[in-house]
Amino acid sequence: MRFEGARQDVGLVWGQIRYQNTIFWRTPIAAFFTIVFPLMFLVIFTLVFGNERIDELGITLGQYYAPAMAVFGAVSATYTNITIQTAIVRDEGILKRVRGTPLPAWIYVAGRIASAAYVAAIAAAVMLAVGVAAYGVKIFAVAAPALGVTFLVGVMCFSALGLLVAALTPSSDAAPAIANATLLPLAFISGIFFVSGPSEPALLRAVAGAFPLRPFGLAFRDGFDPIEVAARGGWGGQFHWVELAIMAAWLVAGASLAARFFTWEPRRGDRRPRPRRQAREEV
Secondary structure, eight states, X not given: OHHHHHHXXXXXXXXXXXXXXXXXXXXXXXXXXXXXXXXXXXXXHHHHHOSOEEXXXXXXXXXXXXXXXXXXXXHIXXXXXXXXXXXXXXXXXXXXXXXXXXXXXXXXXXXXXXXXHHHHHHHHHHHHHHHHHHHXXXXXXXXXXXXXXXXXXXXXXXXXXXXXXXXXXXXXXXXXXXXXXXXXXXXXXXXXXXXXXXXXOHHHHHHHHTSSHHHHHXXXXXXXXXXXXXXXXXXXXXXXXXXXXXXXHHHHHHHHHHHHHOOSSOOTTOOOOOOOOTTXXXX
């Protein structure tokens, strides 16, 4: 009986993943900003500055920005999209109707997070594939386990934070502004858009390091740095335990607070009629 129940739960989660994926791909603007937009940064940076060697790091610009933009795409797929889409379906009354069905709440949430993780993996894979094909980015097998764990922890961390910010967002109209206003400044000081090296001010490094984006970017980028990979030795030495611990702490805090403040009901004063648009969700 337990096995049968577990199999039914897996089937329900898989159904939610497929459902959320369908909604995502039917919203071209979301797909553009999640997959194409970070790729544009990689192309623009290498066009403007050339794929030259960064002297203070000893790697090419493409070797630095391909994993950095892969991280940005993954965070956009999880944190930004979950924040915005969750606030929208809440204020349109869709979450309320979902809560009134026999579907367990955790299955709906798990399906949304797993779908976001799937899109994040696609965004990262596309970015790295373009980096390898167009800019000679090197991938090291010894760093693959650490990269996989780092990516998974980072995606889960920003998914939890996306749910938390959605829970605290006063309305769906404010969700895009809040998501971008909290992400983009961190991206600028965390070495995502600008090269982070030894000359970076210590105070700025400390402030950025207290948030999860810099640890995510640093741990993931180092897996593509031949100098760093060689210095760390075997696959066990490739793990950035401090950075993983910081992201795990944000994951636990974000999930706990999201569970505390999350609401399935539309916010008061924002109970608007449901718009008739292709991207709306049907229960």
